[in-house]
Amino acid sequence: MIKVAINGYGTIGKRVADAVAAQPDMEIIGVSKTSVSAEAYIAKERGYPLYIADLGRKPAFEKAGLEVAGDVETMLKAADIIVDATPGGVGEKNRPVYEKLGKKAIFQGGEEHEVAGFSFNAHANYKEAMGRQFARVVSCNTTGLVRLITAMDRAFGVERVRAVMIRRAADPDDIQRGPVDAIVLNPVTIPSHHGPDVQTILPSVNIVTLAMIVPTTLMHMHSVQIDLKRETTREEALKVLENHSRIGIVRKATGIKSNAQLREYTQDLGRPRTDLWENGVFEESVAVLNGREFYCFQAIHQEADVVPENVDCIRAMMGTVKDPEESIRTTNKALGLVAIG
Amino acid sequence: MIKVAINGYGTIGKRVADAVAAQPDMEIIGVSKTSVSAEAYIAKERGYPLYIADLGRKPAFEKAGLEVAGDVETMLKAADIIVDATPGGVGEKNRPVYEKLGKKAIFQGGEEHEVAGFSFNAHANYKEAMGRQFARVVSCNTTGLVRLITAMDRAFGVERVRAVMIRRAADPDDIQRGPVDAIVLNPVTIPSHHGPDVQTILPSVNIVTLAMIVPTTLMHMHSVQIDLKRETTREEALKVLENHSRIGIVRKATGIKSNAQLREYTQDLGRPRTDLWENGVFEESVAVLNGREFYCFQAIHQEADVVPENVDCIRAMMGTVKDPEESIRTTNKALGLVAIG
Amino acid sequence: MIKVAINGYGTIGKRVADAVAAQPDMEIIGVSKTSVSAEAYIAKERGYPLYIADLGRKPAFEKAGLEVAGDVETMLKAADIIVDATPGGVGEKNRPVYEKLGKKAIFQGGEEHEVAGFSFNAHANYKEAMGRQFARVVSCNTTGLVRLITAMDRAFGVERVRAVMIRRAADPDDIQRGPVDAIVLNPVTIPSHHGPDVQTILPSVNIVTLAMIVPTTLMHMHSVQIDLKRETTREEALKVLENHSRIGIVRKATGIKSNAQLREYTQDLGRPRTDLWENGVFEESVAVLNGREFYCFQAIHQEADVVPENVDCIRAMMGTVKDPEESIRTTNKALGLVAIG
Amino acid sequence: MIKVAINGYGTIGKRVADAVAAQPDMEIIGVSKTSVSAEAYIAKERGYPLYIADLGRKPAFEKAGLEVAGDVETMLKAADIIVDATPGGVGEKNRPVYEKLGKKAIFQGGEEHEVAGFSFNAHANYKEAMGRQFARVVSCNTTGLVRLITAMDRAFGVERVRAVMIRRAADPDDIQRGPVDAIVLNPVTIPSHHGPDVQTILPSVNIVTLAMIVPTTLMHMHSVQIDLKRETTREEALKVLENHSRIGIVRKATGIKSNAQLREYTQDLGRPRTDLWENGVFEESVAVLNGREFYCFQAIHQEADVVPENVDCIRAMMGTVKDPEESIRTTNKALGLVAIG
Ligand SMILES: NC(=O)c1ccc[n+]([C@@H]2O[C@H](COP(=O)([O-])OP(=O)(O)OC[C@H]3O[C@@H](n4cnc5c(N)ncnc54)[C@H](O)[C@@H]3O)[C@@H](O)[C@H]2O)c1
Ligand SMILES: NC(=O)c1ccc[n+]([C@@H]2O[C@H](COP(=O)([O-])OP(=O)(O)OC[C@H]3O[C@@H](n4cnc5c(N)ncnc54)[C@H](O)[C@@H]3O)[C@@H](O)[C@H]2O)c1
Numbered sequence A, B, C, D: 001m002i003k004v005a006i007n008g009y010g011t012i013g014k015r016v017a018d019a020v021a022a023q024p025d026m027e028i029i030g031v032s033k034t035s036v037s038a039e040a041y042i043a044k045e046r047g048y049p050l051y052i053a054d055l056g057r058k059p060a061f062e063k064a065g066l067e068v069a070g071d072v073e074t075m076l077k078a079a080d081i082i083v084d085a086t087p088g089g090v091g092e093k094n095r096p097v098y099e100k101l102g103k104k105a106i107f108q109g110g111e112e113h114e115v116a117g118f119s120f121n122a123h124a125n126y127k128e129a130m131g132r133q134f135a136r137v138v139s140c141n142t143t144g145l146v147r148l149i150t151a152m153d154r155a156f157g158v159e160r161v162r163a164v165m166i167r168r169a170a171d172p173d174d175i176q177r178g179p180v181d182a183i184v185l186n187p188v189t190i191p192s193h194h195g196p197d198v199q200t201i202l203p204s205v206n207i208v209t210l211a212m213i214v215p216t217t218l219m220h221m222h223s224v225q226i227d228l229k230r231e232t233t234r235e236e237a238l239k240v241l242e243n244h245s246r247i248g249i250v251r252k253a254t255g256i257k258s259n260a261q262l263r264e265y266t267q268d269l270g271r272p273r274t275d276l277w278e279n280g281v282f283e284e285s286v287a288v289l290n291g292r293e294f295y296c297f298q299a300i301h302q303e304a305d306v307v308p309e310n311v312d313c314i315r316a317m318m319g320t321v322k323d324p325e326e327s328i329r330t331t332n333k334a335l336g337l338v339a340i341g
């Protein structure tokens, strides 16, 4: 059993914890919180040992009925590998600690590529992660793009990618961040930084991205145009997507036309935390124009799509499973991830 | 086993179906849909026989991979009792059909009191429902108010109730209804109709309600002031709420200050569809001023709080369980409803 | 003086009325309303004679303190030209009336091209409107695209246009329409109908458009990619936009990064109804990649950009001014339209 | 002419500047900004001399085409009185500067009462401000409550006030603050701090307030219940409101049911920045129940209602006008404030 510690038990951390705990070859040996909160009660409810950075706060936790297993360093020492899911930028500060302890660690998309020196996506570059001490699971948006581009590239060759990303403003439980009634260019400049982020995994892809933020919480929405190297048809393109284990098809017959209805669907399906771990490509949107211009809309559940990637990244870095497809299959099965559609 | 049919498998119907299916003494013999949709696939996934009003649409369902068990009338005939969860106003049109077939039926809060002639809440008037052919489970807002008022009345006597209800604009998957950036007085007139609706269950309560609609989807929020007949303290009032099996306490230590964070919490708890079946009273908000003025904020999950009430209403109307508390306990246990807090 | 009647004094109609009234060569001879409302009081406040379709409602208007000048047909007869700003689809029903009366009429973007048989944009095809009985001022989105494409085409030649349009959900005072928390694909299919709508004015342009609706009220936001025929630089492209009398530049120095801040700016400038009549191109977003790929974000104030186009369309159809630039200059001056930036 | 400086030319400051400039007995001698922004261009457009705190930034302003008149201290010295409209908490830090310079200053509602030692509302306590060096114009919500309570108290006597305030999340141009889809209790505790804030002006009033934040930008909405000392009727209560020069009546005939439609109305009326300077009481909501319970909904435009109060506060502190009604009349006339309704 691979011993996994979750440093930063928040939106991503709590999901990765449950995903890891569900795997046959992994176990959660601890999760960390900085202060008493609803999520600390969830850790308790799940039976994950709770570690805190500042033991001075232990009484506050105990007064709230939350047992503290020890300080974060104790947790890190007990782990084979650490999933760092602290807020963007904190991972960079944590890296020296992991180095000092000689521990493997996975960072999230809020960190720069350089923090880990290697960026990961299971379908794109699993094997390159093998044996590394550090890796970064790219952000939700980048993960969604890389899955799609890799699939299309293997099938038809990718000439150039032009993508517009309509991003959710805040996660559903984040009551601080806005905007309330605005479309925010983020960044105003074109191209956005998402293209270069894709290139940390797919260095030679010709990609231009643009991004805006809108007042919603549920999922990002990507409008993607890919000029293909080889001509194809809508049917063939759709087949490639259907065959991908982390791309789901939002079927026309469901009547789903928005991320909100899609969320209702995953909720009705009983997905834990309503998570859409796969890209949600809208069947009706898939188009191939002029023989080579592929288009689609895809919904990207920001809180979820990176979760299975973290699990695979653990296996790759630990070197316990050599075959990407085997890891992906194991991860998906343990999660109950059968792509929708 | 009580044979239950769900006429109208939508937001409420799909929840009641799962709640009924979880009970030891009930089974779902069928659910009805009017057209192919995401929810029809969920019915299939759950294994509920799918009935449709217009058999002419059968080919459309079958083309979409959805087996049709028959027409709605066939379903109604096979049931001991029907939960009518069609859109507001449709229940009234369905009543003559239920009468003709001599079937018991439960209507929802979108119907007028007169459609059933009797309005139901498990804690308030379970016994009065026994043996009836028709009953109406009152709306989500009324259910939430009746639970709270009944509890306070039994403990301290209720002199008068003044409540302001901040209502969600649309259910999360409803992409039609707004507003987007407005606070809508609904109605503009004071008092609103919610007070009289409470009086369909508690006829003698002195109540004035006001209501607004705001651009959110998750839960209603009630600001409630109850002038009590007997003096009490904050601690005693809180104890009454804590002891109620369908009132939960949103503890200060969780840091939850909004319906969004509360939804995240029920989601993290693994509640099906994130449902908060109980009233969510915010611990910090509970106040008793001047000895007799009780105040609190309570979150009401519009999609969920009526669900256990429907289950109890079935038992009461079928007469199989005489003791309200026994039914409530059975329902809650089968649902996994242990009030938060 | 050209006698102008406004049939449908709503969001667009009330703006066109004020714009017409401000022109040196036009006057408003009447506006029509169907029922008593806030806008009827505004018509009174402006001194526009108020006509109503159904004289049976006259007492209701008079009881509300609103004088009724007569029925709509009386108004239409007294006009040289009618601006039909009724809700989408009503214009089509009104056309036979205008034909019968032998009156010129302008329809809005909610009508099909075929209703008028000619679609109008001042910079693109003013002269073709001359002498016509019917014309349609294209929708806000189409107007914004046509202005930009025409400008780029004249300067550099346009090879192909790819645009993603993020549309506001509802006008600010529309409290019915949503969504509240969703990104809605509208349509789900790619391409959207906006490309063909542009082609009603620019028939030979190669254009693919995609559209989504997001929960905001203020302005649409376009992400536009134009592959040019001739190479150019960012500076030259920006100069072309700066020189256009209905394209404004949202300067970097203003710090404006969203449609909300842009609206605050036009509000601070004292623009009537905060109207941004021009396209709002974000300076920082203007990019020319690979020599020929032009990119920009532009904000389109749905309520406003078609207003000056209606004014010019009146002049063109009446044939009183032959030179497009002269009409545009007159319109802009009377409105106080000096493009921002 | 009273020489007025505006320290902090933002949401409130820019409005007070225009209101002051419109008065016959006042002039703006300068406004201050901390950095280049859209509002700095507006100051230039209005012709207000622009002062900056840090002269080191002068080149940045000049590069942006903005002339700098000098540093803030120079501006303060040249003024008879300063309106401090800096962000909440900054005023407190500025007070010692004003003291050192021996200047009169008005603070805004973001400061504690103690910063000025005196809190102001024109209708409630104009005379008490006379001759003072410091005063605080209370917040938008408090201003709205004080106007209403004072009016009802003078007419009927006020026994107790219970108010629920539904607050806008962010000003329209604020793209940072949320929430996006949540009702936030702010504070969770009952009562909120707004009651005590009212008591800084009306110390003996019995008041309990509750407050929530919802995802809108336009106006706050108050639901107010006032138990009166003397019995009255709806008609008499309405008459009192109609006769108040800063309370407007949103008439039933306008069909306005929300703050969004009300904003459209003030926009159509041509109010500068669409400002609703008066309380917007909804005619249909006005109710008197049981002879003594007065109820109403009132819309409070957060950006606007304090503006005329600042102007009156200047006159009171300068001692140039002794009669409150005379100042209020002068202010209103100069602004064009004729209460709606
Ligand atoms: N939320 C998303 O949608 C999303 C999607 C993909 C990637 N990411 C990335 O995942 C990472 C985590 O984001 P998140 O949204 O889960 O954040 P979060 O704020 O929800 O959770 C962060 C957790 O880290 C803990 N924490 C805070 N400061 C800490 C510190 N100094 N040391 C240790 N723990 C600390 C907090 O208690 C919290 O539980 C970021 O890099 C982010 O960019 C987030
Ligand atoms: N949604 C809520 O938050 C909520 C809360 C409490 C009570 N209610 C009440 O519950 C009832 C159902 O509301 P809902 O929100 O679940 O509605 P819904 O629209 O989500 O679902 C209604 C279902 O009825 C079906 N239906 C529609 N027309 C029908 C017809 N003519 N005959 C048979 N079936 C038909 C639809 O297919 C749909 O599945 C209403 O009375 C409503 O007022 C709703």
Ligand SMILES: NC(=O)c1ccc[n+]([C@@H]2O[C@H](COP(=O)([O-])OP(=O)(O)OC[C@H]3O[C@@H](n4cnc5c(N)ncnc54)[C@H](O)[C@@H]3O)[C@@H](O)[C@H]2O)c1
Residues within 6 Å of the ligand: C007, C008, C009, C010, C011, C012, C013, C032, C033, C034, C035, C039, C053, C085, C086, C087, C088, C089, C090, C108, C109, C110, C111, C138, C139, C140, C171, C302, C303, C306
């Ligand atoms: N609102 C926008 O953002 C926008 C932008 C560009 C174009 N348009 C187009 O402009 C047209 C008008 O749209 P709008 O938003 O101003 O609509 P609106 O609903 O705001 O106003 C329509 C007006 O027409 C009146 N009306 C309704 N039915 C009528 C009838 N049968 N006969 C006569 N008058 C009637 C109403 O009283 C109302 O005043 C539509 O074609 C629309 O597609 C609207």
Ligand SMILES: NC(=O)c1ccc[n+]([C@@H]2O[C@H](COP(=O)([O-])OP(=O)(O)OC[C@H]3O[C@@H](n4cnc5c(N)ncnc54)[C@H](O)[C@@H]3O)[C@@H](O)[C@H]2O)c1
Residues within 6 Å of the ligand: D007, D008, D009, D010, D011, D012, D013, D032, D033, D034, D035, D039, D053, D085, D086, D087, D088, D089, D090, D108, D109, D110, D111, D138, D139, D140, D171, D302, D303, D306
């Ligand atoms: N915005 C509202 O709705 C509202 C309503 C009533 C009262 N108020 C109160 O009015 C005051 C101002 O609020 P606002 O909303 O106008 O703020 P704002 O942020 O819109 O404007 C503040 C201005 O002060 C300037 N500024 C910032 N820091 C400064 C400093 N250190 N020194 C000098 N100037 C500085 C900024 O450039 C900005 O122009 C606060 O006390 C606030 O609580 C605001």
